[in-house]
Amino acid sequence: MASTAAPEPAPAWTRGRHLVGPLILLGAGVLLLLNNLQVIPWSVWQEIWPYWPVLLILLGVEALATGRVAWGTLVLLVLLLPLLGLAVTASSFASRWHDETRRDAGRQTSSFLQTLDGATTAAVQVEYGAGALVVGPLEGTPPPDTLLSGQVFGHGGARIDARSTLQNGKRTLRLSPGQGGNPFDLGRLELLLTPAVPIDLQIEAGAAETTLNLETLRIPNLTLETGASQTKIVLPAHGETKAQIEGGAAGLDVVVPQNVAARIILDGGPNRVQIDERRFPRQGGEYRSPDFDAAPDRVTLRIEVGASRVSVQ
Numbered sequence: 407m408a409s410t411a412a413p414e415p416a417p418a419w420t421r422g423r424h425l426v427g428p429l430i431l432l433g434a435g436v437l438l439l440l441n442n443l444q445v446i447p448w449s450v451w452q453e454i455w456p457y458w459p460v461l462l463i464l465l466g467v468e469a470l471a472t473g474r475v476a477w478g479t480l481v482l483l484v485l486l487l488p489l490l491g492l493a494v495t496a497s498s499f500a501s502r503w504h505d506e507t508r509r510d511a512g513r514q515t516s517s518f519l520q521t522l523d524g525a526t527t528a529a530v531q532v533e534y535g536a537g538a539l540v541v542g543p544l545e546g547t548p549p550p551d552t553l554l555s556g557q558v559f560g561h562g563g564a565r566i567d568a569r570s571t572l573q574n575g576k577r578t579l580r581l582s583p584g585q586g587g588n589p590f591d592l593g594r595l596e597l598l599l600t601p602a603v604p605i606d607l608q609i610e611a612g613a614a615e616t617t618l619n620l621e622t623l624r625i626p627n628l629t630l631e632t633g634a635s636q637t638k639i640v641l642p643a644h645g646e647t648k649a650q651i652e653g654g655a656a657g658l659d660v661v662v663p664q665n666v667a668a669r670i671i672l673d674g675g676p677n678r679v680q681i682d683e684r685r686f687p688r689q690g691g692e693y694r695s696p697d698f699d700a701a702p703d704r705v706t707l708r709i710e711v712g713a714s715r716v717s718v719q
Contacts, residue, residue, distance in 0.1 A: 560593030
């Protein structure tokens with residue numbers, strides 16, 4: 407009786423292959439490459455994201471046509487789609503943050519001016535929710551009795567309430583979100599201070615992008631309490647300043663002018679810390695300029711933040 411040989415299996419290249427998975431990877435790779443080359447913007451992912459169910463439809467069509475399910479591609483989608491969703495959400499929020507906190511004359515909702523009225527010192531206390539906060543020196547040639555000029559950029563009713571008192575030659579100004587406004591609504595607050603008198607500056611900010619340009623100002627005492635934020639500070643270039651910074655998960659960049667000596671005490675953590683030890687050598691539990699005790703222009707900087715990136719230059 408003649409034996410019948412079993413048919414040899416078909417070569418691998420003749421078997422049915424999955425196409426959807428490789429095409430997804432190819433398409434995503436091409437888009438990412440074009441993003442990196444700045445040929446197309448990253449915002450393209452926001453436009454594509456609503457159509458992600460098409461991938462499931464293609465996988466179903468492939469399963470019907472071949473009788474095989476691309477389990478590897480399904481697992482890949484289950485793992486990657488939540489990450490892509492988070493990335494798209496973050497990108498969308500970053501775009502909205504930029505739009506809502508920009509300086510645009512068309513978005514200015516209010517402005518205010520506070521005079522010294524003969525005061526020789528001042529204290530400015532700022533309460534701010536979410537958005538951009540910018541503090542700097544008065545520009546141009548303002549009236550000589552001006553303490554502060556402010557502008558608010560935001561939505562229809564966005565404004566700042568200002569309460570001021572004068573006692574024993576000291577003007578105290580308290581700024582907070584206006585009644586009826588949302589303290590967590592995105593916007594932009596710009597404050598310009600006079601360099602003519604010493605000013606104690608106290609700021610309480612939430613999720614804010616804070617920029618303090620204090621180099622030409624006289625700030626004996628600076629207190630900053632902030633939440634999840636990005637903060638950039640240029641400290642005063644003249645006189646003695648005591649600065650206290652407290653916050654949560656934040657990015658903090660502090661610039662000490664070249665002529666200023668500094669004593670830096672860092673508490674809290676864990677943090678990623680970068681301090682210029684050529685200018686401020688470490689001495690025990692602090693960083694300190696060699697000439698700190700005798701320097702006429704100096705700052706004592708105490709930083710207490712958690713899970714943050716801290717840079718002092």
